[in-house]
Amino acid sequence: MSLVSDTPAWQTLTDLANTLSSTHMRELFAQDAQRAEKFTAQACGITLDYAKNRITQDVMQALVALANQQQVTSKRDAMFGGAIINNTEQRAVLHTALRNFSGKPVMVDGVDVMPDVLATQEKMRQLVNKIHSGEHKGYTGKAITDVVSIGIGGSFLGPKIMTEALKPYWYKGIKVHFVANVDGCHIADVLAERDIETTLFLMSSKSFTTQETLQNTLTAKDWFLQHGGSQTDIALHFMAISSNIKAATDFGIAEENIFPMWDWVGGRYSLWSAIGLPIALALGYEHYRALLDGAFAMDEHFQQAPLEQNLPVIMALLGVWYVNFFGAQSHVLLPYYHYLRGFPAYIQQLDMESNGKSVTTDNQTVDYATGPVIWGSEGTNGQHSFHQLIHQGQVLIPADFMLPLRVPHNIGPHHAMLASNCFAQTQALMQGKTFDEAKAELATKGLDTAELDALARHKVMPGNKPSNTLLFEQLDPKTLGALVALYEHKVFVQGAIWGVNSFDQWGVELGKVMGNEILDKLENATAPLSFDSSTNQLVERFRAAN
Known part of the structure; x- marks a missing residue:
């Protein structure tokens, strides 16, 4: 099978990019009064205005032809159908099953996974209600007031950023705190402000052996035991999301307080599973369910809408256009909404861990980029720092602007000022300013x-700097669910076009293995060093300081 870069559709796009390279978007708007209408799409409460892109209808038709050539629709259907599309780990990819409310079965190896999914959701609902009502109490009989969620990667980013984004919907009486970094300063700060009698710990690790998560949980356990709790009391204050039941029960966690994980859910998609329990505890189960509902609505749109009107497909194709035909090396996300400020970091992992690959699913080395560096910050802060590079730098940086039309704290002119800056930035990037x-x-x-x-x-x-603008009525749980799923499917479509496996992450493994080898040398100060001279020197400096 040939690389996508060797195909006719790719060559057509190369020719179109060369033709369009000397055309300014000012000209495109001047030539067509209906441009904005033609390049706007809507779904699931989200409006995508992509008119401020270096595109024509011919370009969009050629990009859709590329998607058809790369069998995006059949690959999409295989994912939703439970096929083994993660070929290097021989796994299905079914995070979508975790928000499947169609009533239809989802089969993996001949078994319908939906009964287990729905049973876990019901178990989560019951726990959330028990904690919120005060029925679940700590070892001294006091109700839980604080939850410390311990995880890393997707087990941390998803719950933290979704909880942060939905702060206006927080349930009063419960505060959720997140710990990921193995840096002891983080967990020390969190524990210093907690009351042992009213704190619940949630440990999220499929294997129950993830180095950072396990160490932070052990530190939390030591703190609990040193401040009056007993080994027996752990059952009331520690819960786990894990597939390793034995390790969790050996730790002291009651088996009924262990929530399952499945191999067909990757870490960066796991917020839809019981990994999302901190979100449900922070918001209440009904709001968490609305988050799932929004993602399900986007799943339905992604499966049913024609490619030309399909939001994830449109955004994916525009990304391919800039990365592969204009040499864009990064893509900036700019949420003009304070509570959504963590969203770029979430999409950073989703995108870069998924498609940062150099080999196709049929083992060919690629000769093209398979994704940009994802970065960003909240507006308007970025306008006073890095927007300078986007406007006048020599690098092309496509941008996604995001804005809710209504906000929970509409104080005086604040939101109008925010929106005016958002719209002005997209206009300035497109229009620019000539010498005259x-x-x-x-x-x-x-x-x-x-x-x-x-x-x-x-x-x-x-000018001539491309951007998308994503508008939504308000960032409620359902809209946020749809927004996250939109980017998930965008990443999937791009992986399908580039021919890579978007669902493994072997690139993170080598550093973990080497980290364990170095940790042994740091803890055993007399062990001989056999690393390269630079690493040996760094280890020796650390030994001397500690």
């Missing part, structure tokens, strides 16, 4: 001709 426009602005400054020309050059902004 810059000179006209400076004409009243009393400068001589040489000074005027020199300063005007510094004020020129080339």
Whole structure:
């Protein structure tokens, strides 16, 4: 099977990119008064305005042809159908089953997984209600007021960022705190402010052996035992999301307080599983269910909408267009909403861990990029820092702007000011400022001709910088669920086009193995060192300091 870069559809897009490279978006808007209408799509409460992109209808048709050539729809159907599409680990990919409310079975190896999924959701609902009502009490008879969620990677990012994004929906009386980093400063700070009698710990690790998560949980256990709790009391204050029942029960966790994980759910998609328990505890189960409902609605849209009107497909194709035909090496996410400020970090893992590959599913080395660096920050803060590079730098950085039309704290002119900045940034990136426009602005400054020309050059902004704008009525749980699923499916479509496995992450393994080898040398200060000279030197410096 040939690489996608060797196909006719790829060559067509190469030719179109060369043709369009000298065309400014100003011209495209001037030529078509209906451009915005033609390049706007809606689904699941989200409106995508993608008119400010370096595209024509011919480009979009060619990109859809590429998706069809790469069998995106059949690969999509295989994923939803429970096929073994994670070929290097021989696993199905069924995070979508965790929010499947169609009533239809989802089969893996001839077994319907939905009864177990629904049973786990019911178990989560019951626990949340018991904690919120005060029925579940700590070892001294006091109700739980604080939850410390311990995990890393997707087991941390998903719950933390979704909980943060939905702060207006938090359940009063429960506070959820997150610990991921193995840096002892983090868990020390969290524990210092907790009351042992009213704190519940949730440990999220499929294997119950993840180094950082296990160490943080052991530290929490030591703290609990040193401050008055007993080994027996652990059953009331520690719970786990894990597939390793024995390790969890040996730790002291009651078996009824262990929630399952499945091999067909990757870590960066796990917030839809019991890993999402901290979200449910922070919001209440009904709001958590609405989050799942929103993702399910986007799943339905992704499966049913024609590619030309399909939000995940459109965004995926635009990403491929810039990464592979314009050399874009990064993509910036700009949420103009304070509570959504962590979203770029969540998508960073989702995108870069999924498609950061160099070998296709049929074992060919790729000769093209398989994804950009994902980064970003909340607006308007970025306008006073890194937007400078986007506007006047020589690198092309496509952008996704996000804005809720209504917010829970509509204080005076704040939200109108926020929205005006969001819309103005997209306009400025597209339109830019010419040399003549810059000179006209400076004409009243009393400068001589040489000074005027020199300063005007510094004020020129080339424009023609692409962006998408995602609008939604408000960021409620259902809309957030749809937004996350939108990006999940976008990443899937891009992986399908590039021919890579978006669901393994072998690139993280080598560092883990080497880390364990180095840890042994750090803890055993007399052990001989046999690493490279640089690593040996670093280990020796650490030994000397400790």
